[in-house]
Amino acid sequence: MSRSPVTADDLDRAVQLSLATLREAPPGAWEGKAGSLEWDCWETVEHLSDDLFAYAAQIGPRKPPLDTHVPFAWERRRPGGPANTIHADRTAGPDGLLQVLDASGALLVAMVRTTPPEVRAHHVFGVSDPEGFAAMGIVETLVHTHDLAEGLGLAWDPPGDLCSRVLARLFPDAPGSSDPWPTLLWATGRAELPEHARRTTWRWYGEPRA
Template identity: 55%
Template sequence: MSQSTQPRSPVSGKHVRRAVAHCLDVLEGIPAAQWHDRAGDLEWTRRETLDHLADDLLTYALRFGLARPMGVPRVPLRVSRERPEGPANVIFTDHDAGPQGLLTTVEACGGLLAAAVDTAPPTALAPHVFGASDPEGFAAMGVVETLVHTHDIARGSDRDREPPQDLSERALARLFPDVPVLGTPWATLLWATGRIETPDRPRRTDWRWYGAPLDRGAARDALGTAEDVTG
């Protein structure tokens, strides 16, 4: 089916919190020894991928802590890596805290993003590598990052399961206006982010989302104007 012509359901901090709650529920049972295994098809370990997710949620939230979010390209925190092939983050969870510490960090960072997007002026814009976006756009980015990286981490374990379909549906409508929904919204989101192939569509090797506010008609105008992202 294609995306509905009915009015689009918005994305808010409530949906970020629901995505994070799904993440915690899925990942809490993974044994400690398995957190050093590779996360799906990524080059990162499960631990590194969850740290990356927490870092994304936090840095998205920080953009709306500024009185003038568009005044600087990014909050100038020091970026580092724990190993050369690992993610470049501004935060890392204490290794001594174990898997529960990782989940606590993600929950805290997700809560900050939820609060930030719900309290920021709806028309505020903040910079992103794919172009400026509004609080709803960053909420949708948080949902997508959380759902797909939870899937990456859970792959190869007995914990992998589908998130609520409405979260994927909202995120697709907000960030992937060019992608028709075929099958379920969750399967479509996995395809849109290069995770799977389907009988009707080969796996994407290059993909991106479109965070420009949809009510300004900017998302479709921006198609193809920014570099693609992989992984």
């Protein structure tokens, strides 16, 4: 069955839509919890930035590792907080936080554009290719912006075509008859679908597809 490939332009679009939404947040709202997560909204943006940075770094070496992550050091800033390499300078405020997200997204966009499609690199959910890492970055961006929008009191309804492409690339077991955005929320354990209970565990499948 044919599918539309996930591209660097798709990733850039997802990140820029997320940033446009998050820039509408009230300045004092960043310490609140991000949706159903145990992290606050500031930490969640740091985590998303860290995801995008890490995916860019993973396909960066001339010989990317196939059995482990590139060994950047990471730390938790508090017990139960996200384990990140990337942290934003708190004194830069929300504008600085979102600039960190913008920069991290740009790194992954650039790496997806310039990395040969035959390159493979490790991910815990399957050795993947540049398209796969782009799709992973889009999923992280869409669903964590959902978490953030819940915590910040913002509307967030990403384009169905983006959701459809990443579902086809990473979630071959997802239902094909429901709307793409609710289906992606279901696939990532954030919602129920008719005749499909909310998932308590989930994963994607990053292996390259024909």
